[in-house]
Amino acid sequence: MAQTKHMTDMTVGSPLRHIVLFTLPLLIGNLFQQFYNVVDSLVVGNYVGANALAAVGTCGSLGFLFFSLSSGLAVGIGILASQYFGARDESQIRATIANAAYILTLAGAGVSLLGYFGAPMFLRLLQVPEEIFPLSLCYLQVTSLGVAAVALYNGVAALLRSLGDSKSPLYFLILSCIINIVLDLVFVLWFSWGVFGVALATVISQFFSFLVSALYAWRKVSYFQLTRAEWKPQRHIVIRCLKLGIPMALQSSLISISCMVLQGVVNGFGQTVMASYTVVGKIEQLVQMPFTSLNTALTSFAGQNKGCGKIDRVKQGYRVSSVMILVLSLLMIPFFWFWGGWAIRCFVKEPEVIAIGATALRIDCLFYFFLGMIYVPRGILNGCGDARFSLINGMAEVLCRILFAALLTKLSPIGFWGVWLTQGLTWMVTGLVCIHRYRRGLWQHLTLVQ
Secondary structure, eight states: OOOOOOOOOOSOHHHHHHHHHHHHHHHHHHHHHHHHHHHHHHHHHHHHHHHHHHHHTHHHHHHHHOOOHHHHHHHHHHHHHHHHHHTHHHHHHHHHHHHHHHHHHHHHHHHHHHHHHHHHHHHHHHOTTTTHHHHHHHHHHHHHHTTTHHHHHHHHHHHHHHHHHHHHHHHHHHHHHHHHHHHHIIIIIISOOOHHEEEEEEEHHHHHHHHHHHHHHHHHOGGOOOOOOGGGGOOOHHHHHHHHHHHHHHHHHHHHHHHHHHHHHHHHOOHHHHHHHHHHHHHHHHHHHHHHHHHHHHHHHHHHHHHHTOOHHHOOOOOOOOOOHHHHHHHHHHHHHHHHHHHHTOOOOOOOOOOOHHHHHHHHHHHHHHHHHHHHHHHHHHHHHHHHHHHHHHHHHHHHHHHHHHHHHSSSGGGGGHHHHHHHHHHHHHHHHHHHHHHHTGGGGGOOOO
C-alpha cells in the first residue's frame, strides 16, 4: 500500500513508540486550541464587553452539543478506515472516503439547520437572561452555519489519523486558530462588528480549515484521489459508518447534556461556588488533554491492528497506555494536593473562591486515574468497533452524574462539595465499567472488515 510522508503503519514496530509519537501532535493541537479559546475570550471581553463575553459563554454548551452530533460520525468513519488500512484493503479505504463525504455533508447541513432555526428555543430552555439574549441568538445562529464545515474537517482529520497521520491535522488546526484570532481582531477592532464579527471569524476559519485539509488530502494522499466510479454511494459502507458513528455521537451528546444538568445544580449554590466550579473546570480541561489525546491515538492504533488480526498488539497497547495513565495520575496528585491553590490563583483573586477551588482539586485529583482509565479502554474498544458500548458507557456516565449530584448535594454535611464528589465518583464508576468491558474480551470477536 502506498504511504505518504506522515502516514504510519502501526501494525509493526514498538506499540509504545507508535502510541507516544501519535499522541504528541494531538496533545499539542489540544493545547493550541485551549490557547486560542483564551485569546478569543480576551478579545471579546476586552474589546466588545462583559455582556458579549457572557453571551458567547452561554452558547458554549450548545455549541459543544452540536459539535458532538457531527464529530461522532467522523470518529466512526475513521475507525472503519483504520481497520481497512490494517487489512490492506485499498479499495474499501477509498470507498469509505467517498461515502464519508456524503454522510458528513448531509449530517453537517442537518445540524446547521437545526442550530440556526432552533436557536431561540434552545436559548429559552437554557433560561438565558433577556439582556444578553439577542447577542447569544446572533452568536449561536451564525456559528451554527459553520457546523457543516466542522463536520467535514473532522471527517478529513479522522481519515488522516486512521491512516496513521496525526501531524497534518495538527498543522491545519494551528492554521485555523491563527486565522480565527486575526479575523477576530479585524472584525472587532476595525469593523466594530462585535459578537457577529467574532462568530463570523469562527465560521470563516472553520471553512478554511476544511478546504485546506481536503486540498492537502486530495493532492498528497493517494487514497483521496478518487475516480468518478469510486464516488458511487455504497450501501454497506454507509450502514457500517452509521452503526459506528451514531452511538458515538449520542454518547458525546448525552455527556454534554448531563454536564449542563450538573451546571444547573452548581448555579443553585451561588456565585462563589459557580466561580470555583468554572475555574476548576478550566484547569481540568488541561488535565484531560493527555487522556483525550491518548484516546484518539489508541482508536487508530487499535483499529489498524484489529483490521489485520493482531489482537496481541492491541492488548500490548492497552497495557502500556494503562501504565502511562497510572504514572501521570500519580504525578498529578501531589501537585494538586499541595499547589492546587496556586493554580486557582492564576485565574481569580477572591480568597473564598481560591479556598473552595483548592479543596475541590484535592478531591478530584484522587480520582484522576479512573478518569484516565475511561479514555484508555474506550479508545481500544472504539478502534475495535465496539460502538454499542460507547452508547452504554455514555448513558452510565450520564446516570452517575445526575444521580450522585441529586443525592450528595442534598446531604447537609456535604452540600456543595457534593458537586466535586459527583465528578470523582462518576469518573470512578465509568472507568471501572470501561475496564470491565475491555476485560470481558467481546471486542476481540467483532468483525467490521471481511
